[in-house]
Amino acid sequence: MxxxxxxxxxxxxxxxxxxxxxxxxxxxxxxxxxxxxxxxxxxxxxxxxxxxxxxxxxxxxxxxxxxxxxxxxxxxxxxxxxxCGVASFATIGRMSLRNALFYSGQLVLALHALHKRGVVHLDIKPENLLVGADGNLLVIDFGLARKLDSQPVDPSKFPTWNSVRLARTDRFPLLWVGPQNPHKDDVVCGTLQYMCPQIHFGLAYSFGADLWALGVVMHEWITGEMPDIYEVEGRNIHAWRASPKYWYSPVDRSFFAQIFCVDDPGRFAHYQELKAHRIWQPPNRSWDWNSLEKRQHCPPFSPG
Structure with a gap:
């Protein structure tokens, strides 16, 4: 060209x-x-x-x-x-619950694929998500992305990490910083409203940083509002509280409380747990994870 x-x-x-x-x-x-x-x-x-x-x-x-x-x-x-996509999710805003979960599910799968190859995006937000020509979701803008697995790892020093890596299930990669996770970074970057507390406070983070941003995007798509995140006094962490402007089902409350939780064991431990949450179950969706990953299901929006 x-x-x-x-x-x-x-x-x-x-x-x-x-x-x-x-x-x-x-x-x-x-x-x-x-x-x-x-x-x-x-x-x-x-x-x-x-x-x-x-x-x-x-x-x-x-x-x-x-x-x-x-x-x-x-x-x-x-x-x-x-x-080139046909529309930006920054111009779409709130959707029906089924549509919001369809595109959120596609985003979950895209992030998991990215994380399995060692990359954390660090700037997930509606402006960096597009509706493609076929109506499916596209992820763009990788200028802040970091490759966390660029250095060789001695499996004997990280047995838990090595076991989940070899199992090739949705438990890989490890999402959070800990003694068994060799992949972490502490570079401060991203968009403030979508930034996880670890980055906000200059602490080490891992692939789970993108899950916080995923939660913010999902909250916008489902409720039309940014989530109400407050700082827990004296703990240097943030948490979520339900907005009075939107009626949350018990399942909604459970999901957002968990995805915006920064403490173990309250947060999602791995992608397997995230995908098993009841928010993804019928009647909220008419697809399964396998068909969604293969893009066999018809997307809710028509191109253009």
């Missing part, structure tokens, strides 16, 4: 490191992520660019992650050209 062949159609959005444009090339509509590459910010921009390309390469075989068609450098800019 030659950069000169790209024809800009419209501006799609602005991010911390640059802009996203809708372009056409050879009759195909793509999204072009353009990162400003100046000397003053070149290292940060390059890290974001490298993270973006790294995740797209790792997830190229997964349908929840857009295909990349070109990566190139121009005067003062770095570019990534990828598949």
């Amino acid at each position: 030659q950069p000169a062949a790209l024809r800009v159609v419209k501006f799609l959005g602005q991010g911390g490191f640059g802009a996203v444009l809708q372009v056409k090339v050879h009759g195909k509509t793509l999204a072009l992520k353009r990162l400003v590459n100046t000397n003053k910010r070149s290292r940060r921009i390059w890290d974001a660019f490298a993270a973006e390309v790294m995740v797209h390469q790792l997830m190229a075989d997964h349908p929840a992650f857009p295909n990349v068609h070109a990566v190139f450098k121009g005067p003062g800019f770095l570019y990534v050209a990828m598949d």
